[in-house]
Amino acid sequence: MPEQTTGSRPTLEAVAARAGVSRATASRVVNGGAGVRRPLVDKVRQAVEELGYVPNHAARTLVTRRNGAVAVIIAEPEFRIFSDPFFEQQVRGISRELTAHDSQLVLLWVEGPGDHDRIARYLGGGHVDGALAFSLHNDDELPSIISRVKVPTVFGGRPGWPGATSGLALPYVDCDNRGGAREAVRHLVSLGREHIAHIAGPRDQTSALDRIDGYRDVLLDADPDLVSQGDFTVESGARAMAELLERRPGLDAVFASNDLMASGALRTLRERGLRVPDDVAVVGFDDMASVVESTDPPLTTVRQDIEGMGRLMVRLLMRVLNEGEQHTGAPASVITPTTLVRRASA
Amino acid sequence: MPEQTTGSRPTLEAVAARAGVSRATASRVVNGGAGVRRPLVDKVRQAVEELGYVPNHAARTLVTRRNGAVAVIIAEPEFRIFSDPFFEQQVRGISRELTAHDSQLVLLWVEGPGDHDRIARYLGGGHVDGALAFSLHNDDELPSIISRVKVPTVFGGRPGWPGATSGLALPYVDCDNRGGAREAVRHLVSLGREHIAHIAGPRDQTSALDRIDGYRDVLLDADPDLVSQGDFTVESGARAMAELLERRPGLDAVFASNDLMASGALRTLRERGLRVPDDVAVVGFDDMASVVESTDPPLTTVRQDIEGMGRLMVRLLMRVLNEGEQHTGAPASVITPTTLVRRASA
DNA sequence: CTGAAAGCGCTAACAT
DNA sequence: ATGTTAGCGCTTTCAG
Numbered sequence: 211m212p213e214q215t216t217g218s219r220p221t222l223e224a225v226a227a228r229a230g231v232s233r234a235t236a237s238r239v240v241n242g243g244a245g246v247r248r249p250l251v252d253k254v255r256q257a258v259e260e261l262g263y264v265p266n267h268a269a270r271t272l273v274t275r276r277n278g279a280v281a282v283i284i285a286e287p288e289f290r291i292f293s294d295p296f297f298e299q300q301v302r303g304i305s306r307e308l309t310a311h312d313s314q315l316v317l318l319w320v321e322g323p324g325d326h327d328r329i330a331r332y333l334g335g336g337h338v339d340g341a342l343a344f345s346l347h348n349d350d351e352l353p354s355i356i357s358r359v360k361v362p363t364v365f366g367g368r369p370g371w372p373g374a375t376s377g378l379a380l381p382y383v384d385c386d387n388r389g390g391a392r393e394a395v396r397h398l399v400s401l402g403r404e405h406i407a408h409i410a411g412p413r414d415q416t417s418a419l420d421r422i423d424g425y426r427d428v429l430l431d432a433d434p435d436l437v438s439q440g441d442f443t444v445e446s447g448a449r450a451m452a453e454l455l456e457r458r459p460g461l462d463a464v465f466a467s468n469d470l471m472a473s474g475a476l477r478t479l480r481e482r483g484l485r486v487p488d489d490v491a492v493v494g495f496d497d498m499a500s501v502v503e504s505t506d507p508p509l510t511t512v513r514q515d516i517e518g519m520g521r522l523m524v525r526l527l528m529r530v531l532n533e534g535e536q537h538t539g540a541p542a543s544v545i546t547p548t549t550l551v552r553r554a555s556a
Numbered sequence: 557m558p559e560q561t562t563g564s565r566p567t568l569e570a571v572a573a574r575a576g577v578s579r580a581t582a583s584r585v586v587n588g589g590a591g592v593r594r595p596l597v598d599k600v601r602q603a604v605e606e607l608g609y610v611p612n613h614a615a616r617t618l619v620t621r622r623n624g625a626v627a628v629i630i631a632e633p634e635f636r637i638f639s640d641p642f643f644e645q646q647v648r649g650i651s652r653e654l655t656a657h658d659s660q661l662v663l664l665w666v667e668g669p670g671d672h673d674r675i676a677r678y679l680g681g682g683h684v685d686g687a688l689a690f691s692l693h694n695d696d697e698l699p700s701i702i703s704r705v706k707v708p709t710v711f712g713g714r715p716g717w718p719g720a721t722s723g724l725a726l727p728y729v730d731c732d733n734r735g736g737a738r739e740a741v742r743h744l745v746s747l748g749r750e751h752i753a754h755i756a757g758p759r760d761q762t763s764a765l766d767r768i769d770g771y772r773d774v775l776l777d778a779d780p781d782l783v784s785q786g787d788f789t790v791e792s793g794a795r796a797m798a799e800l801l802e803r804r805p806g807l808d809a810v811f812a813s814n815d816l817m818a819s820g821a822l823r824t825l826r827e828r829g830l831r832v833p834d835d836v837a838v839v840g841f842d843d844m845a846s847v848v849e850s851t852d853p854p855l856t857t858v859r860q861d862i863e864g865m866g867r868l869m870v871r872l873l874m875r876v877l878n879e880g881e882q883h884t885g886a887p888a889s890v891i892t893p894t895t896l897v898r899r900a901s902a
Numbered sequence: 903c904t905g906a907a908a909g910c911g912c913t914a915a916c917a918t
Numbered sequence: 919a920t921g922t923t924a925g926c927g928c929t930t931t932c933a934g
Binding site: 219264265266267268269271272277279282302305306309314315316317319321328331332334335336337 | 565610611612613614615617618623625628648651652655660661662663665667674677678680681682683
């Protein structure tokens with residue numbers, strides 16, 4: 211760490227002196243001024259103004275034991291997690307909401323298991339009031355690390371349970387994957403489609419699992435051959451579509467677990483000379499702008515409010531923090547609604 | 557801000573007591589243990605271990621006046637700044653180097669002029685030891701805000717001078733844009749090309765300006781019609797190439813100010829039935845993996861070590877911080893070398 | 903409603 | 919080499 215930093219700034223003491231009040235009163239004013247008479251409030255405010263006083267964060271943290279900072283943990287098991295547009299939106303929401311709560315965003319970039327120690331120490335060291343993390347894979351170690359150091363944390367996306375057995379209930383914010391999937395499939399049904407296939411996402415991500423569940427909720431007796439496995443990439447979607455077509459040439463609709471795979475499916479369909487939606491209707495999931503708009507035809511999909519989810523993560527965390535010692539009971543997670551966005555593909 | 561946070565943790569006092577030494581000695585050991593005898597060091601270390609002691613950051617900051625945190629300012633004048641792969645790499649380098657320096661990365665997301673106040677207050681509030689920012693456009697207000705609050709800051713990319721007149725010299729890290737451009741053009745010359753065009757980047761970004769300067773360094777008497785204006789996007793590259801071809805059908809090479817525009821140029825060339833590199837040789841700039849590898853033919857380009865630049869930004873900042881009061885003289889910036897990466901396009 | 907005083911946990915002179 | 923002693927700047931009882 212560097213040696214030096216902030217040049218000495220005016221202290222509360224100085225403000226108090228200038229305003230002709232005690233430090234205590236000055237402090238009260240700075241913190242909202244409740245219970246201080248107008249004339250004094252004004253005097254202090256003016257002194258603050260004139261001196262350009264800014265409270266010393268460290269001193270305040272030392273006594274209040276809250277530091278107005280929240281860690282956002284970014285794990286990077288695969289490439290590009292950071293430049294994922296999905297991710298960007300969520301972090302943006304988080305950033306905005308954190309600002310609204312006067313808290314700072316401290317970025318914790320986890321590059322691998324080698325970083326776990328450092329992260330645990332940091333989180334356990336009380337440098338932040340809480341943490342926000344994202345559940346990427348079921349085998350992720352993060353959830354257990356987090357519950358070990360007991361720092362209040364909210365997850366983005368329902369965490370898979372590496373320690374489900376250990377009975378730890380981590381609060382999370384997720385969209386209604388299952389309900390959204392149901393809506394997508396119901397829409398296809400309402401269009402009169404009778405052979406609705408599904409291109410599933412990775413089996414180790416809860417979102418994909420929930421979506422396939424939603425699909426099955428509606429199509430109780432779905433033909434297993436109508437479900438094909440993908441991995442959320444465009445390529446896998448194209449491949450899965452090809453497989454489906456081979457197994458069930460008569461299918462007339464497909465619900466893909468995300469937009470990327472849907473766009474891959476569209477490509478395969480086009481190559482086979484099948485018309486969308488006439489021959490095969492296609493619905494995706496996510497409403498990812500970059501995909502959805504450039505697809506041909508424009509993709510009907512299920513939208514989730516990603517930025518809103520980011521904001522909700524913060525709100526939920528703040529609630530947990532404010533509950534303090536008391537309400538130690540498992541904090542409720544929140545599931546946000548999805549909406550079907552009709553475009554041309556279904 | 558939340559009310560509560562870290563449950564009470566063991567203090568240095570407790571460690572000292574358990575180890576049977578004074579707080580001062582315990583402190584010395586915790587901070588490296590210089591000048592403390594082995595047996596005591598061991599005792600203290602053990603006590604730390606047993607108690608699971610972690611230093612209280614706030615207390616330490618309060619007295620040392622350094623807080624082990626550096627702000628990374630992300631301005632978002634346009635979309636997607638965050639998901640820019642370029643950006644991601646740089647932040648990754650920063651994150652890694654900061655970790656190596658035991659400092660935390662605090663993310664400051666600036667969404668517009670409305671945030672300027674907040675940022676200035678935060679930066680001026682001494683919450684961080686220093687800041688890292690990126691120079692995006694010459695009309696960016698950030699540089700002046702930063703120099704106003706006088707927080708030690710290092711820029712990524714040479715800042716344009718909104719306050720050049722005010723004589724503020726902001727330290728920065730940038731690659732040798734001009735030299736890299738020269739190398740690119742010289743390469744084209746060495747290939748025997750005689751009519752080398754340039755697709756320039758935005759006039760309000762220093763990198764683009766430096767690159768065109770490099771181009772001119774080599775082609776002292778360059779035909780002005782051989783230079784066309786783009787804006788760093790694929791589309792603009794395609795358009796600029798079309799223009800160039802119209803004005804100077806005989807051109808046999810083009811140096812684009814970045815890879816994106818080079819790929820646009822490639823497209824136009826292909827559409828016109830021109831062969832690359834046989835008819836027209838093409839060189840880009842950046843060596844952006846996602847572009848360079850998918851281009852046809854693979855793009856010859858100028859590589860800059862982006863992650864390394866991120867790391868250098870941190871090192872430079874740390875140096876500035878350590879110099880402290882003394883060396884207030886204009887801190888040296890650093891220019892990193894570029895390398896020409898030969899692929900098939902030139 | 904306001905002020906006096908007691909720390910929060912740690913480091914850094916200054917003694918010893 | 920180790921311990922003693924002041925604070926760092928702020929909030930917060932507790933008196934008045």
